[in-house]
Amino acid sequence: MAKPVAGSMAAVRRINTSLVLDALRAARGPMRVSALMDRTGLSRPTVEALTEALTAQGWLVESEGAPQPGRRSPGRPARTYEFNAHAGWVLGIDVGAHKVSVCRADLRGTPRAWARHPVSPSTPADERLDVARAAVDDVMADAGAGRIAGNGVDNGAVSGRVGAPDARPAPILAASLATPGVVGPPPHRVLLAPALPDWDEVDFALWARDFLPCPLHVENDANLAVIAEQAVGVARDRQDVVFLLLGQRLGAGIITGGHVLRGHNGAAGEIGYAPLPGSPHPPAGFGPLESSVNADAIVEMVTEEFARPGASTDSPLRRRFSAASDGEHVPAIATSAKEGDPVALRVLYRLCQRLAEGISPMLLVLNPDLVVLGGGISGVGDALRAPLRSALAGRLLFPPDLELSALGDRAVVLGAVHDALTRFEDTTLSVISA
DSSP states (O other): OOOOOOHHHHHHHHHHHHHHHHHHHOOOOOOHHHHHHHHHOOOOOOOOOOHHHHHHHEEEEEOOOOOOOOOOOOOOEEEEEEEEESSEEEEEEEESSSEEEEEETTTOOOOOEEEEEETTOOOOOOHHHHHHHHHHHHHHHTTTOOBOOOOOTTEEEEOSSSSSSOOBBBEEEEEEEEEESOOSSTTTTHHHOSSSSTTGOOOOHHHHHHOOSSOOEEEEEHHHHHHHHHHHHHTTTTTEEEEEESSSSSSEHHHHHHHEOOTTTTOTGGGGGGGOOOOOOOOOOOOOHHHHSSSSHHHHHHHHHHTTTOOOOOOOHHHHHHHHHHHHHHHHHHHHHTTOOOHHHHHHHHHHHHHHHHHHHHHHHOOSSEEEEGGGGGGHHHHHHHHHHHHHHHHHHSSSSEEOOGGGGGGHHHHHHHHHHHHHHHHHHOOOOO
C-alpha cells in the first residue's frame, strides 16, 4: 500500500479546514462538534483537531454550550464554536465625482463603521486620493475591538497562519475600491474616466501600498452596485440582473448567469455612450444617451416646460426650482411628481421615453430577469418606475421586472464591501492551514 505524500495530506487538511470554516460562517449561532460532524461529514477526531487549531489561531471563538432542555448534563456542558467575524476587517471604498465613501465591515459583511467626505468633479486626482485615505483612517480609528492571534500580514499579502496570540488590532484582510469609468483587466488600471481629471493616470496599487496591509482591488462602480443588490438588496436570488446607475452619468452593472459581465476591455455596461437618434451633440466627455437623461437634461426639460405658452408662473414646482441649488433639482421633481404636478409628470414621461429608447437594445440582447434603478435620479421613486415600465413594455419581447434600489446611495460602497469579502474568502480562507 502506497504511503500518502505530504502534498496530498496537506490538500486534504486544507479541504477539511475549509469545510469546517464554511459551516461555521454559514451558521446563525455557535455549533457543537456533533453538529459540525453532521454538517461536514468529518469524523469527531478530525473536527476536534481542526476546531482546536482554528481557535488557537483566532478564527473561531469557543464557549460552553447551554445544556439541552429536558436532559441532564452530568459533566460540564459541551463546547461550542463560532466563526470569529471580528478576526479581521474588509473595506469598501467608493471614490466618485461628488463624494468619497468608505465602509469597514466584519468578516460576515456586516457594516461596522462609515465615513463620507465631499469632493467635486474638478478635484485633482491626488487630492481625491488624499480624501479617500482620510476616510479610510476615519473608519479604522475605532477598529481595535476585533482581535486576532497575530495579523498574518507580510508586505501586502495575507498568510494562512496567523501566528501566536498578541494584542494587535485585527487586520484589514481585503479591500475593494469603486470608481467611475472603464476599469481594465489586471492590473485593474482605469482606462477611461472622463468625469475625473487625470484619474486614468493613477496607480492604485502603489497608492494603497503605503497604508493598506492587503492588495487593493479596483472595480467599476456600477459593477459593484449590482453585486450589492444581489448580495443584500432587491436582486437576491436573481441570476440575470441589470443595475442602472443613473445620475449625472449613466452606467450599467450586469450580472448574467450569476456572474458579472465585464467585457474584453472592462467596458461592458457603458450604456451612456449609446447613440440616441435626434439627440444633440453631447458635451465633451459625455455619451449621447447619458447627456439626454442625466440631471442636467432633466433641468433642461423642466425649463422647456416652464417656457410653454400658458405655463403657470407660480406653481409649487417652479418655486422649488427657483430655490434649488445644484444637486437639489431632482428631489424637487420627485416631490412635485408625488403631488401630481402635471409639469413634473410630463418631464418624467419624456425622460422615461428617452431612457427606454436608449437601453432597450441592451435589454433585448441580455434578456435580464430584473432591472434595478439606482443612482441619484432613482430617488424620484415610483413616479419614475411606472412610466419607464410602460415605455419598455412596447420595445421588449419579455419585459423584465423593474425595481428601485433598496440600498440608495450606499449601493456602490456596499458592493465594494461584498467584493472585498469574496476576495477574502478566495484568498485568506482558501490558504488557512489548521
